[in-house]
Amino acid sequence: MNLTLKIWRQAGPQAKGSMETYQVTDISEDMSFLEMLDVLNEDLTERGEEPVAFDSDCREGICGMCGLMISGHAHGPEVTTTCQLHMRSFRDGETITIEPWRADAFPVIKDLVVDRSSFDRIIQAGGFISANTGAAPEAHSVPVPKPLADRAFESAACIGCGACVAACPNASGMLFMGAKITHLGSLPQGQPERWARVQNMVATHDAEGFGGCTNIGECSAACPKEIPLDVISTLNSDLRKSRSQRH
Amino acid sequence: MKISMALAGLLFVFYVLMHMYGNLKLLFGQKAFDDYAHHLRTLGEPILPYSGFLWLFRLLLITALLVHVGFALHLWSKANRARSSRYVVKKAVAATVSSKMMRWGGIALLLFLVFHLIHFTILKPNFNSGETVVEGSPYSLVVAAFKLWWVVAIYLLAMIALGMHLHHGVWSAAQTLGLTQTAKSRATAKALGVLVALVVAVGFAIPPLAILFKIVGN
Numbered sequence: 001m002n003l004t005l006k007i008w009r010q011a012g013p014q015a016k017g018s019m020e021t022y023q024v025t026d027i028s029e030d031m032s033f034l035e036m037l038d039v040l041n042e043d044l045t046e047r048g049e050e051p052v053a054f055d056s057d058c059r060e061g062i063c064g065m066c067g068l069m070i071s072g073h074a075h076g077p078e079v080t081t082t083c084q085l086h087m088r089s090f091r092d093g094e095t096i097t098i099e100p101w102r103a104d105a106f107p108v109i110k111d112l113v114v115d116r117s118s119f120d121r122i123i124q125a126g127g128f129i130s131a132n133t134g135a136a137p138e139a140h141s142v143p144v145p146k147p148l149a150d151r152a153f154e155s156a157a158c159i160g161c162g163a164c165v166a167a168c169p170n171a172s173g174m175l176f177m178g179a180k181i182t183h184l185g186s187l188p189q190g191q192p193e194r195w196a197r198v199q200n201m202v203a204t205h206d207a208e209g210f211g212g213c214t215n216i217g218e219c220s221a222a223c224p225k226e227i228p229l230d231v232i233s234t235l236n237s238d239l240r241k242s243r244s245q246r247h
Numbered sequence: 248m249k250i251s252m253a254l255a256g257l258l259f260v261f262y263v264l265m266h267m268y269g270n271l272k273l274l275f276g277q278k279a280f281d282d283y284a285h286h287l288r289t290l291g292e293p294i295l296p297y298s299g300f301l302w303l304f305r306l307l308l309i310t311a312l313l314v315h316v317g318f319a320l321h322l323w324s325k326a327n328r329a330r331s332s333r334y335v336v337k338k339a340v341a342a343t344v345s346s347k348m349m350r351w352g353g354i355a356l357l358l359f360l361v362f363h364l365i366h367f368t369i370l371k372p373n374f375n376s377g378e379t380v381v382e383g384s385p386y387s388l389v390v391a392a393f394k395l396w397w398v399v400a401i402y403l404l405a406m407i408a409l410g411m412h413l414h415h416g417v418w419s420a421a422q423t424l425g426l427t428q429t430a431k432s433r434a435t436a437k438a439l440g441v442l443v444a445l446v447v448a449v450g451f452a453i454p455p456l457a458i459l460f461k462i463v464g465n
Contacts, residue, residue, distance in 0.1 A: 006335075019335055072338035097336040104329055169342070170322070171329035211329030212249065212322045214349065215419040221341035230428045237425025240250060 001027040001087060004095040005040065007052055010108050013115075017108065019097070029088040033076060034059060034066060036087055037098075053111040059083040061224065064159030067166065068112055069099040074163035074222035081161065081224045101166035105173070105209045116162050118208040119176060123160075125204035126197035127180045129189045148186045155183035157225040167222035170211030175219035177201050178231035181238055195246035198238040252318040253420035255311035260417065260443060262308060263409070267450040274454065274463055277386040284385045316357065323350055345414040345444075352408050359405040366392070374398060386464075393458035402455050410448030414440050 002025045010017030024040050031039070034056050041051035057065035061084040070076035076085040090096065098112065106114040144152075158179035165173050181198055184190035190197075213232060220229045269287075273280045291300040339347070366372065371388055373380045378391035392398045417440035418427075427433040458464045 008335075069334060069337070072334065072336040073340070099334055099336070102330055102332055102334055104331055167340075169339075169347075170326035172326075209329055211326040214322065214326075214346070215415070215422045216346045217341035218339060228430060228433075229422070230430065230433055233422050233425050233427040233433070235425075236249075236423050237428065240425055 001092045006097045008099045031087045033085040034083050053113045055113050064161040067161045071097050074167040103165050103171035122204045125200040142188050152183050152186040155179040163222045164219035167218040172213045173210040174213035174232045178235035179227045181235045182231040195242035198242050249423050253423040255315040256420050258311045270454050280386045345411040352412050355408050390464035393455040399455045399459045406448045406451045410444040414444040417443050
């Protein structure tokens with residue numbers, strides 16, 4: 001496959017970026033999207049040009065490190081992560097635009113790499129449970145109803161990649177936050193901190209400069225882990241109840 | 248904040264349904280419509296003064312409007328600040344046309360509201376020189392206006408905008424109030440949004456069209 005790539009190049013956080021055009025040739029359709037970028041970077045390095053910076057780690061679709069806006073779709077046209085997207089999803093001769101996640105809460109570090117530590121600060125504000133370390137308790141000592149366990153598991157599939165924010169017309173982080181609230185709030189272990197968690201996470205989310213949710217649904221459609229929109233409703237419900245429940 | 252916006256929105260849903268019901272009285276002739284309009288002013292008498300209930304309700308609606316529009320503008324500016332550099336290419340996957348039109352559609356509705364209040368509540372101008380409007384009979388004013396195709400066109404366009412606003416708004420309010428925590432309740436809320444939008448838009452469109460096509464008001 002031969003492709004034309006239009007890629008966002010930005011030398012540093014303060015630098016002014018622009019779209020640059022590159023050609024790649026002899027790309028196999030079995031390559032992943034990131035392998036295709038590796039080919040481009042090898043080519044650029046051989047020519048003495050600066051390679052394109054992008055994030056990746058496990059390349060198995062489970063770590064949440066990679067994430068690119070590919071021709072207007074977060075993680076590209078398939079429901080998966082960028083690393084698990086393959087070149088067979090594109091046509092020979094196609095022009096592909098590649099941009100970083102764009103949100104003021106995710107500032108660009110270089111080229112396609114963004115700083116998602118705002119997500120870490122939301123987690124620090126409440127995305128945890130307090131438990132004694134040491135010997136693990138007997139797994140069956142805390143009964144969890146099956147529907148709740150399923151819902152918590154479904155929400156826990158969130159890998160924090162930020163595609164929801166990238167796809168959201170408001171650059172809101174509500175799907176990410178809703179997944180954490182639903183995951184921890186559905187389980188008995190998450191109850192002691194439940195009401196403080198939702199208030200602190202939402203306050204941090206807003207202070208980090210994310211936008212507000214207007215229930216459009218782009219986040220859920222872009223989510224590689226298919227987190228449903230109802231986690232946002234659970235978040236809203238918990239936030240409403242937290243005013244009277246928090247002690 | 249968004250909860251107050253949702254509650255204010257739901258108050259408007261209740262209000263437009265009542266308003267639509269009142270408008271449909273027009274189909275039953277001049278007396279039914281004028282009596283209804285007059286009754287709204289004497290409702291609650293003698294505990295409340297003449298038009299007392301109406302003014303209390305108007306005060307509630309004005310407050311709700313300020314809350315709804317104020318928070319909507321706040322959310323809008325927050326969204327603009329949250330993405331100050333735009334995508335070169337961005338495609339929508341899940342967004343409905345209605346959801347994309349919430350902001351500009353809302354502004355269009357606000358402009359329509361101003362026009363509508365001037366038209367039938369504040370100045371009550373008679374656009375139709377071929378018709379005489381009887382003092383104290385809102386029926387005659389409405390009939391005179393909707394015999395003109397362009398007045399009907401303005402109102403129909405506004406009802407399309409209102410229908411679209413309700414289509415996304417009803418479901419969005421349910422989501423904000425935390426009522427849609429399962430796939431099934433989400434589908435119900437979305438279906439309710441479609442239903443309310445259709446009932447309101449069609450219900451409001453019937454009287455003007457009936458007048459334009461000379462089914463009533465001759």
